[in-house]
Amino acid sequence: MKRSNILILVLFVVAIIAGGSSIYTRPSYVPQDASRFSSNGHYYKVFHERLSWDEAYERCIIMNGYLACITSQAENDFVLALAHEQDYPEYTCCWIGSTDEKVESQWKWITGEPLVMEDNLLSHGGEVENFLNLRLATGEWEDYPVDGESVGEQWFVCEWD
């Protein structure tokens, strides 16, 4: 084998190894247009459709995901940036996967993950507001009635492991 051919072969093998190590496999059940967050390898997609929290919860499950459960500032920033890709009217919110429906003021993520970032949660509606909305203008989480935001848009965001 000529020396130049060997060099090409070596480069080819290196390229395959290097490429293979950086390529991740998107599970077949994750929508092609969902965005991957590199820190946890999860995927997210914002849906610009007005649904109740219950309906959004079901919709994510039907798609083999779940309403996004946000357990770090970085994850919140990522989801917010994703939602901000689309222009939105003031007051627009996006359903996320937490409720205090079972026990008032005890907010839980539907995945069972602990709810940290409590300072980001603005809860003032008591028993008539049991579902968490991500407010796009501020990045804060606010309790809402099940039908959601009525002045701005009401979106939802699904997450896939």
Ligand SMILES: [Ca+2]
């Ligand atoms: Ca999450």
Ligand SMILES: [Ca+2]
């Ligand atoms: Ca409540």
